[in-house]
Amino acid sequence: MSLAQRVLLTWLFTLVFLTMLVLKLDGKVTWNWFLIFLPVWIFDSILLLMLGVKMAGRCRAGQDLRQGAPGLRRKVWYLMALLLKLGFCVTLCARLEHLTNLRLVYICIPLWTMLTGAMVELGANIFPQRRD
Numbered sequence: 001m002s003l004a005q006r007v008l009l010t011w012l013f014t015l016v017f018l019t020m021l022v023l024k025l026d027g028k029v030t031w032n033w034f035l036i037f038l039p040v041w042i043f044d045s046i047l048l049l050m051l052g053v054k055m056a057g058r059c060r061a062g063q064d065l066r067q068g069a070p071g072l073r074r075k076v077w078y079l080m081a082l083l084l085k086l087g088f089c090v091t092l093c094a095r096l097e098h099l100t101n102l103r104l105v106y107i108c109i110p111l112w113t114m115l116t117g118a119m120v121e122l123g124a125n126i127f128p129q130r131r132d
Contacts, residue, residue: 009046014039032097037093048079080117081117085114095107
C-alpha cells in the first residue's frame with residue numbers, strides 16, 4: 001500500500017468517525033457507542049493485518065532474528081500499542097454504554113501505558129545509543 005493510499009485511508013476513517021461522533025454527541029442519532037467506534041476498529045484491523053504480514057515476512061525461514069532484531073522489536077511495540085489502544089476503546093465504549101461500572105482512572109490505564117511507551121520510543125529515536 002503506497003503512502004498516498006495510507007494517508008487517504010487514515011483521513012477517510014477519521015472523517016467517518018468524527019462525523020458519527022458529532023452526530024451522537026448532538027443527540028441526532030441514538031446509536032450504540034460500539035457502532036460509533038466501528039470506523040476506528042476497522043482501521044485498526046487493517047493496521048493489524050498489515051503489521052502481521054510484515055512481521056511474518058521478517059520471521060520467515062532463513063533469516064537470523066538475532067541480527068537486525070531492532071526492526072522486529074519495533075514491530076512488536078507497534079503491535080502492543082495497537083492492542084492497548086483497542087483495549088482502551090473497548091473499555092471506554094463499555095463504560096459509555098453502562099455495561100461496566102469501572103472508574104475512568106482504570107479505563108485510561110491502557111491509554112496511559114501506550115502514551116508512556118510512545119514517549120520512551122521517541123526518546124530512544126531522538127537520543128540513540130552510541131556504539132564506540
